[in-house]
Amino acid sequence: xxxxxxxxxxxxxxxxxxxxxxxxxxxxxxxxxxxxxxxxxxxxxxxxxxxxxxxxxxxxxxxxxxxxxxxxxxxxxxxxxxxxxxxxxxxxxxxxxxxxxxxxxxxxxxxxxxxxxxxxxxxxxxxxxx
Amino acid sequence: xxxxxxxxxxxxxxxxxxxxxxxxxxxxxxxxxxxxxxxxxxxxxxxxxxxxxxxxxxxxxxxxxxxxxxxxxxxxxxxxxxxxxxxxxxxxxxxxxxxxxxxxxxxxxxxxxxxxxxxxxxxxxxxxxxxxxxxxxxxxxxxxxxxxxxxxxxxxxxxxxxxxxxxxxxxxxxxxxxxxxxxxxxxxxxxxxxxxxxxxxxxxxxxxxxxxxxxxxxxxxxxxxxxxxxxxxxxxxxxxxxxxxxxxxxxxxxxxxxxxxxxxxxxxxxxxxxxxxxxxxxxxxxxxxxxxxxxxxxxxxxxxxxxxxxxxxxxxxxxxxxxxxxxxxxxxxxxxxxxxxxxxxxxxxxxxxxxxxxxxxxxxxxxxxxxxxxxxxxxxxxxxxxxxxxxxxxxxxxxxxxxxxxxxxxxxxxxxxxxxxxxxxxxxxxxxxxxxxxxxxxxxxxxxxxxxxxxxxxxxxxxxxxxxxxxxxxxxxxxxxxxxxxxxxxxxxxxxxxxxxxxxxxxxxxxxxxxxxxxxxxxxxxxxxxxxxxxxxxxxxxxxxxxxxxxxxxxxxxxxxxxxxxxxxxxxxxxxxxxxxxxxxxxxxxxxxxxxxxxxxxxxxxxxxxxxxxxxxxxxxxxxxxxxxxxxxxxxxxxxxxxxxxxxxxxxxxxxxxxxxxxxxxxxxxxxxxxxxxxxxxxxxxxxxxxxxxxxxxxxxxxxxxxxxxxxxxxxxxxxxxxxxxxxxxxxxxxxxxxxxxxxxxxxxxxxxxxxxxxxxxxxxxxxxxxxxxxxxxxxxxxxxxxxxxxxxxxxxxxxxxxxxxxxxxxxxxxxxxxxxxxxxxxxxxxxxxxxxxxxxxxxxxxxxxxxxxxxxxxx
Ligand code: SRM
Ligand SMILES: Cc1cc2nc3c(=O)[nH]c(=O)nc-3n(C[C@H](O)[C@H](O)[C@H](O)COP(=O)(O)OP(=O)(O)OC[C@H]3O[C@@H](n4cnc5c(N)ncnc54)[C@H](O)[C@@H]3O)c2cc1C
Ligand code: SF4
Ligand code: FES
Numbered sequence: 007x008x009x010x011x012x013x014x015x016x017x018x019x020x021x022x023x024x025x026x027x028x029x030x031x032x033x034x035x036x037x038x039x040x041x042x043x044x045x046x047x048x049x050x051x052x053x054x055x056x057x058x059x060x061x062x063x064x065x066x067x068x069x070x071x072x073x074x075x076x077x078x079x080x081x082x083x084x085x086x087x088x089x090x091x092x093x094x095x096x097x098x099x100x101x102x103x104x105x106x107x108x109x110x111x112x113x114x115x116x117x118x119x120x121x122x123x124x125x126x127x128x129x130x131x132x133x134x135x136x
Numbered sequence: 137x138x139x140x141x142x143x144x145x146x147x148x149x150x151x152x153x154x155x156x157x158x159x160x161x162x163x164x165x166x167x168x169x170x171x172x173x174x175x176x177x178x179x180x181x182x183x184x185x186x187x188x189x190x191x192x193x194x195x196x197x198x199x200x201x202x203x204x205x206x207x208x209x210x211x212x213x214x215x216x217x218x219x220x221x222x223x224x225x226x227x228x229x230x231x232x233x234x235x236x237x238x239x240x241x242x243x244x245x246x247x248x249x250x251x252x253x254x255x256x257x258x259x260x261x262x263x264x265x266x267x268x269x270x271x272x273x274x275x276x277x278x279x280x281x282x283x284x285x286x287x288x289x290x291x292x293x294x295x296x297x298x299x300x301x302x303x304x305x306x307x308x309x310x311x312x313x314x315x316x317x318x319x320x321x322x323x324x325x326x327x328x329x330x331x332x333x334x335x336x337x338x339x340x341x342x343x344x345x346x347x348x349x350x351x352x353x354x355x356x357x358x359x360x361x362x363x364x365x366x367x368x369x370x371x372x373x374x375x376x377x378x379x380x381x382x383x384x385x386x387x388x389x390x391x392x393x394x395x396x397x398x399x400x401x402x403x404x405x406x407x408x409x410x411x412x413x414x415x416x417x418x419x420x421x422x423x424x425x426x427x428x429x430x431x432x433x434x435x436x437x438x439x440x441x442x443x444x445x446x447x448x449x450x451x452x453x454x455x456x457x458x459x460x461x462x463x464x465x466x467x468x469x470x471x472x473x474x475x476x477x478x479x480x481x482x483x484x485x486x487x488x489x490x491x492x493x494x495x496x497x498x499x500x501x502x503x504x505x506x507x508x509x510x511x512x513x514x515x516x517x518x519x520x521x522x523x524x525x526x527x528x529x530x531x532x533x534x535x536x537x538x539x540x541x542x543x544x545x546x547x548x549x550x551x552x553x554x555x556x557x558x559x560x561x562x563x564x565x566x567x568x569x570x571x572x573x574x575x576x577x578x579x580x581x582x583x584x585x586x587x588x589x590x591x592x593x594x595x596x597x598x599x600x601x602x603x604x605x606x607x608x609x610x611x612x613x614x615x616x617x618x619x620x621x622x623x624x625x626x627x628x629x630x631x632x633x634x635x636x637x638x639x640x641x642x643x644x645x646x647x648x649x650x651x652x653x654x655x656x657x658x659x660x661x662x663x664x665x666x667x668x669x670x671x672x673x674x675x676x677x678x679x680x681x682x683x684x685x686x687x688x689x690x691x692x693x694x695x696x697x698x699x700x701x702x703x704x705x706x707x708x709x710x711x712x713x714x715x716x717x718x719x720x721x722x723x724x725x726x727x728x729x730x731x732x733x734x735x736x737x738x739x740x741x742x743x744x745x746x747x748x749x750x751x752x753x754x755x756x757x758x759x760x761x762x763x764x765x766x767x768x769x770x771x772x773x774x775x776x777x778x779x780x781x782x783x784x785x786x787x788x789x790x791x792x793x794x795x796x797x798x799x800x801x802x803x804x805x806x807x808x809x810x811x812x813x814x815x816x817x818x819x820x821x822x823x824x825x826x827x828x829x830x831x832x833x834x835x836x837x838x839x840x841x842x843x844x845x846x847x848x849x850x851x852x853x854x855x856x857x858x859x860x861x862x863x864x865x866x867x868x869x870x871x872x873x874x875x876x877x878x879x880x881x882x883x884x885x886x887x888x889x890x891x892x893x894x895x896x897x898x899x900x901x902x903x904x905x906x907x908x909x910x911x912x913x914x915x916x917x918x919x920x921x922x923x924x925x926x927x928x929x930x931x932x933x934x935x936x937x938x939x940x941x942x943x944x945x946x947x948x949x950x951x952x953x954x955x956x957x958x959x960x961x962x963x964x965x966x967x968x969x970x971x972x973x974x975x976x977x978x979x980x981x982x983x984x985x986x987x988x989x990x991x992x993x994x995x996x
Binding site for chain 2: 028029033034035036037038040041042043044046048051054055065069070071072073076077078079080081082083084086087089091092094096106107109
């Protein structure tokens with residue numbers, strides 16, 4: 007079992023069950039995102055080359071289109087990133103911070119905690135969509 | 137009957153305008169022996185006057201004040217007849233006849249009849265109170281009308297000036313001086329559209345409005361109405377509005393008065409004007425034409441300076457000297473007090489690769505633009521609005537190297553000139569984001585930006601429309617060099633190679649995956665710059681499917697899903713229609729697919745059909761239908777061959793000399809799917825009429841009786857360029873071989889996102905060197921290039937058909953990994969002109985009725 011977030015899904019399940027089972031790790035392609043629908047909210051999931059899994063909102067804050075999972079995954083100075091396929095702004099997959107604004111005012115994307123248990127990917131939705 | 141320059145002869149000048157006056161002055165002043173005597177026949181009742189200064193009439197100048205130097209006309213060998221209109225030229229007898237029946241014999245005839253002011257052929261253009269603005273009688277008429285009408289109506293008048301050019305603005309100022317409240321109607325979106333770009337025109341508009349003259353651009357007058365007394369009372373505009381007016385002045389341009397010449401059978405340009413050569417000779421060696429009536433190289437120009445130049449040429453030649461008209465200088469300056477406007481040289485940056493530098497200060501109403509050659513060294517032209525003080529100094533510098541000082545004229549005149557060289561710190565480099573040259577330099581020196589990309593991130597220069605990026609790169613490179621820093625040519629932080637170096641590295645190493653390549657030659661895990669570049673390189677070398685293995689992770693979304701992403705995240709679908717040729721059955725299939733999936737359809741600029749609004753998860757079903765009907769991917773998404781545009785050619789067209797459609801289809805099928813540094817477009821025309829616009833394409837083919845002419849390096853887009861002739865009279869095989877090699881060589885050596893036009897231009901040794909590579913194998917690579925192309929052609933498969941046959945690849949088109957059947961709920965459409973279009977943000981939030989997602993009626 008790999009846990010990428012401090013809280014374990016089990017511990018949380020006791021109280022409010024905030025973790026949603028999304029898919030299997032094998033359903034995710036390395037360095038190519040996938041979209042998921044969790045309670046009507048669109049999420050983008052990314053599996054990086056080193057095996058980590060990240061979740062962000064699917065809506066690209068710059069274009070307002072639900073497309074982030076379709077961007078190119080890579081890195082900037084070692085930081086894992088996705089570049090929006092629309093206008094190429096680059097986001098830090100760990101924090102959602104915008105690393106290359108392409109000249110626009112920076113806008114970040116919300117990130118969501120991810121946990122993996124027995125090859126299954128869980129996401130805990132954090133915060134309201136923005 | 138042409139007299140030789142030594143014997144005495146008679147010159148008759150038709151027209152007693154400004155240019156005639158200058159001609160007489162020049163001829164008599166340099167003819168002490170009295171070789172020529174001159175008769176000037178003018179139809180106006182005045183002796184020649186200063187038309188340029190005509191508006192001075194409203195400032196209190198009289199006809200006498202405006203008269204040109206009378207001493208010229210009282211010369212002993214000059215006689216001037218005013219009020220005598222020439223009605224006929226009798227070339228056989230070398231005579232002209234005037235309206236009062238007199239005839240004048242000539243040895244040389246000089247036509248200086250100028251132009252008349254055009255009116256619009258509108259209903260009511262000649263009601264009382266409608267004027268043009270050309271002669272002393274016109275301005276006198278305006279003054280009388282204004283006085284009379286003001287008295288009749290007992291209130292100040294409202295006046296319309298139709299035409300917002302140089303003359304119109306001057307006329308508006310004149311009406312204002314007479315106490316009329318004027319407004320200017322301009323049919324297009326720019327005042328002074330012959331001289332100014334949009335930025336300059338907008339600045340001018342503000343200045344004119346500030347002077348109390350209303351401006352209405354994009355306003356076309358459709359009718360002039362009169363009241364019961366027959367006096368003008370209103371105007372109707374194309375948008376249906378109606379404007380009350382008491383006087384209308386038409387300043388919509390001038391037409392050369394070439395009717396005499398026409399009737400006499402002299403050569404006249406189809407667009408008007410008596411055709412002259414550099415010596416001002418018309419098609420009859422005894423007749424010359426000068427001034428506004430003369431058409432030189434297909435142009436008549438309504439400015440006095442070129443007319444004066446022609447007058448000098450004509451006089452010099454009559455006196456036996458050598459002289460030639462140098463061509464038009466179209467520089468112009470507006471004469472409207474309080475409004476400074478000038479435009480000179482190549483004001484619209486039409487020279488290939490011209491750069492422009494703009495300084496704009498909307499608060500003080502100043503807009504200045506300098507147009508420079510591609511190396512930012514030579515001044516080509518410019519536009520000055522709001523502060524034209526630099527005009528006189530800059531105009532002479534056109535075509536010369538731009539030293540340190542001239543560019544400093546862009547700055548507000550109260551600031552000191554730039555220290556030395558280069559662009560002044562205040563000069564705007566990026567007009568979208570208002571970034572100055574100084575800010576760009578600071579980014580390099582103060583903020584340690586190491587290349588143009590970093591400067592872009594730091595200053596936002598080049599981050600909007602991108603059109604200033606070339607200038608930005610040059611500035612940054614110069615500044616880096618000046619501060620002794622190394623200029624990095626690397627693709628991005630992951631590879632320090634140029635694309636061409638990387639191509640060779642990949643080819644020689646034989647590595648085929650991103651991981652292997654980045655581990656060997658680069659660092660990290662790549663980004664949206666190096667990954668697609670490498671995907672393209674690998675595709676050119678190995679023709680593997682875009683979605684095979686790790687290649688899939690390197691594709692931009694467009695290549696990844698083999699469609700073009702749209703603003704709302706949906707995609708467009710473009711089936712290939714080789715050469716633009718399509719069967720009725722094919723059209724029906726495309727129509728049915730669009731209808732069944734609710735797709736918006738549009739004919740593209742590339743002779744095919746684009747279907748918009750497809751959801752990611754619909755793409756396979758759409759393509760299944762298309763592939764089953766025999767269509768294949770049109771690669772509208774790829775940096776690869778787009779279209780081969782064709783004209784109808786010899787099959788149908790009565791002028792065609794070869795089968796251009798057949799050749800276009802052959803070319804499109806040969807190069808389809810070929811990945812390259814940027815997209816590739818071709819055109820094939822069946823004859824020199826060039827209906828396929830082939831010379832606007834990367835590869836242009838034009839049929840001649842002798843074979844195909846091949847042109848290369850054309851471009852539309854941001855920097856349009858015509859393709860240049862590469863080879864003539866090729867047979868089919870020769871044509872294909874030349875294109876094979878040219879393209880493969882481009883693919884191997886061009887930069888990322890460098891179209892063929894800049895590549896050809898920047899290739900060391902230029903076009904000649906490229907011809908050497910292609911036709912004489914000067915680099916010894918021809919066989920290799922031929923083989924590479926042959927293997928591309930062999931390995932081609934339709935990537936959509938291959939995708940449909942592979943369930944693993946199809947998984948990529950699921951909408952949601954945990955809900956593959958659910959359609960993207962974020963898409964929303966409204967109907968417009970009978971089709972769907974994405975809803976705007978407003979429409980979404982206001983809940984205006986919309987279609988939720990394009991239909992999903994058919995899904996196999
Ligand atoms: C659909 C079409 C407009 C239309 O409705 O007619 C079009 C649409 C787009 N063009 Fe274009 N161009 C279209 C003909 C042209 C033409 C005219 C032509 O090909 O005859 C030109 C100028 C000719 C040329 O390329 O030299 C043209 C010059 C551009 C450029 C500027 C390229 C340049 O070198 O400066 C871009 C931007 C780029 O590629 O980087 C561009 C980019 C685009 C993109 C891909 C923008 C984007 O990234 O989303 C548009 C999306 C297409 C889509 O979703 O399907 N489009 N575009 C035309 C498709 C033709 C086709 O059948 O493939
Ligand atoms: C208000 C105004 C402002 C202008 N401002 C500028 C400016 O700032 N800068 C600039 O460069 N230009 C300006 N121009 C344009 C400039 O005046 C003309 O370019 C110049 O006058 C052209 O000289 P021309 O001799 O060729 O023609 P014209 O001056 O038009 O003279 C031609 C003469 O020939 C006569 N004629 C025609 N046919 C016959 C015939 N069959 N028989 C006898 N006579 C005939 C006409 O009546 C006319 O008098 C302005 C024009 C106007 C009206
Ligand atoms: S010109 Fe081309 S890129 Fe621009 S909006 Fe039209 S289709 Fe899109
Ligand atoms: S001018 Fe710089 S981005 Fe448009």
